[in-house]
Amino acid sequence: MxxxxxxxxxxxxxxxxxxxxxxxxxxxxxxxxxxxxxxxxxxxxxxxxxxxxxxxxxxxxxxxxxxxxxxxxxxxxxxxxxxxxxxxxxxxxxxxxxxxxxxxxxxxxxxxxxxxxxxxxxxxxxxxxxxxxxxxxxxxxxxxxxxxxxxxxxxxxxxxxxxxxGAYFSGKVKVLIEQTYSRAANGGVGYAKAGGNYAGQFYPTKLAAEKGYQQIIWTDDNTHEYIEEAGAMNVFVRINDTLMTAPTNDRILDGITRKSILKIAEDEGIQTEVRKIKVSELVDAANNGSLKEIFGAGTAAVISPLAGFGFDGKDYDLPELEAPFSARLKKRITDIQYNRAEDKFGWRHEVK
The missing domain is CATH 3.30.470.10 (Aminotransferase class 4, branched-chain amino acid transferase, N-terminal domain)
Incomplete structure (x- = not known):
């Protein structure tokens, strides 16, 4: 060598x-x-x-x-x-x-x-x-x-x-949409995998746990109007049959699983949008039944589906779907990772 x-x-x-x-x-x-x-x-x-x-x-x-x-x-x-x-x-x-x-x-x-x-x-x-x-x-x-x-x-x-x-998470988790604390700020180090980013998350997450939630959906530091990440993961939202995630910026980690999901979704013919997502849009979609899925995406969990979210003192449950996008996308990724399927993207690296 x-x-x-x-x-x-x-x-x-x-x-x-x-x-x-x-x-x-x-x-x-x-x-x-x-x-x-x-x-x-x-x-x-x-x-x-x-x-x-x-x-x-x-x-x-x-x-x-x-x-x-x-x-x-x-x-x-x-x-x-x-x-x-x-x-x-x-x-x-x-x-x-x-x-x-x-x-x-x-x-x-x-x-x-x-x-x-x-x-x-x-x-x-x-x-x-x-x-x-x-x-x-x-x-x-x-x-x-x-x-x-x-x-x-x-x-x-x-x-x-x-x-x-073994598996990082078992079962679905319920999250609280954060309205006070911020994970990161413009011009800061949110896009870096710096240890301090995660230390700063522990206290707000502890407060959410005291209210019965397992994790937090982080919102922007300025207005708290837009969702950004779920716990230590990137977050995806499915409204009707469109899969959405926030764009990367100074505050949001450029997740490798996130990028892989977007590419596989495109390959699967799933409509995707990378754009800012308002909390109010999420609440409206939950109220009118068009909100189908929310899931976190990261290396440890790959994809972690959410059971529901809390906001302004009210809980919103997500529907149980027979064929969720989350399961479909997770299978595509893990089949590549474990060499069970073709890797048309060139992501798999064999250690010889």
């Missing part, structure tokens, strides 16, 4: 203790992880080492100024035991887009892809084969350079860790 990635194998393995038929999301970790340090203006050669704790200086800038970004990916095994990734170069590109926004160094594609593939080949037995399961992959980068002065760090660490996981 171009980068001559070194591998330090773990002396023990935890794999025999894992019940692969009952995996919660992201709570069991594989034996190894990839680490790569940025020092003196350059990335060092990636290394694969046993999964374990980190040692950091208390003055590391991650603790003080929050330079931290991440991605979410999955590895899949088909019936023949071949390993596949889904649009991995898109994740690499988005990680670098996040890095640029937080004044962090970009990661060479060779480091990212070769390191990831080397790690997956080493951890191939950790990729589950039970239905709906996969190996969740978490690449993340944070500031290790030290100093209390408010400026970008001079050193960073990239880690790729993996967790065999």
């Amino acid at each position: 171009e980068n001559n990635i070194s591998i330090e194998k773990s002396k023990t393995t935890k794999i025999q203790d894992v019940d692969f038929n009952n995996l919660s999301f992201g709570s069991v970790y594989t034996d190894h992880m990839l680490v790569c340090d940025y020092k003196n203006g350059a990335w060092e050669t990636p290394k694969i080492i046993p999964y374990g704790n980190l040692s950091l200086d208390p003055a590391s800038k991650i603790f003080h100024y929050g330079q931290s970004i991440f991605e979410g990916m999955k590895a899949y095994k088909d019936e023949a035991g071949k390993i596949f990734l889904f649009r991995p170069t898109d994740n690499h590109a988005r990680l670098n887009k996040s890095a640029e926004r937080l004044a962090m160094p970009s990661i060479p594609e060779s480091h990212f892809m070769e390191g990831l593939e080397t790690l997956l080949k080493l951890e191939k037995d950790w990729i589950p084969t039970t239905a709906g399961s996969s190996l969740y992959i978490r690449p993340f980068m944070f500031a290790t350079g030290v100093g209390f002065h408010a400026s970008p760090a001079d050193a960073y660490k990239l880690i790729i860790a993996c967790a065999p996981s």
Whole structure:
């Protein structure tokens, strides 16, 4: 390999203790992880080492100024035991887009892809084969350079860790349309996968949970008139037979699943619209029966259908459909991911 990635194998393995038929999301970790340090203006050669704790200086800038970004990916095994990734170069590109926004160094594609593939080949037995399961992959980068002065760090660490996981959500969820708090603002970092974006969501989501809702539909920061995201996912709305989602901007993540859904919907002959969607339009459609579906879209859940939403003290239930778009689109995506169907879009990447 171009980068001559070194591998330090773990002396023990935890794999025999894992019940692969009952995996919660992201709570069991594989034996190894990839680490790569940025020092003196350059990335060092990636290394694969046993999964374990980190040692950091208390003055590391991650603790003080929050330079931290991440991605979410999955590895899949088909019936023949071949390993596949889904649009991995898109994740690499988005990680670098996040890095640029937080004044962090970009990661060479060779480091990212070769390191990831080397790690997956080493951890191939950790990729589950039970239905709906996969190996969740978490690449993340944070500031290790030290100093209390408010400026970008001079050193960073990239880690790729993996967790065999089952389905992210079970059943439909009920959401509250947020009217007070905002996930992101114009000119901010909402489009980046920055750790702080998610920390800021926890408190409003806790308040919604106290009212009996599982998640929030975020609205724009200025007027709270337009829906933007559902929890940590992009959001889709079906009114009659038209599928709609908000356009990406400074506040909305350019989701890889989102892009895939739009492309597959077009291929399926489903009418799509990428435009701003008013909360009042959603309420009117719920009242007149034209609102058929709302679902979240993201790597972890792929597609998560919503059972209903709350707004202005009133709950609106969504209909139970025999053949929802959400199920149809999810099947198309997962069939590509698990190598069960033709990939006419060139999204599937085999790890050889």
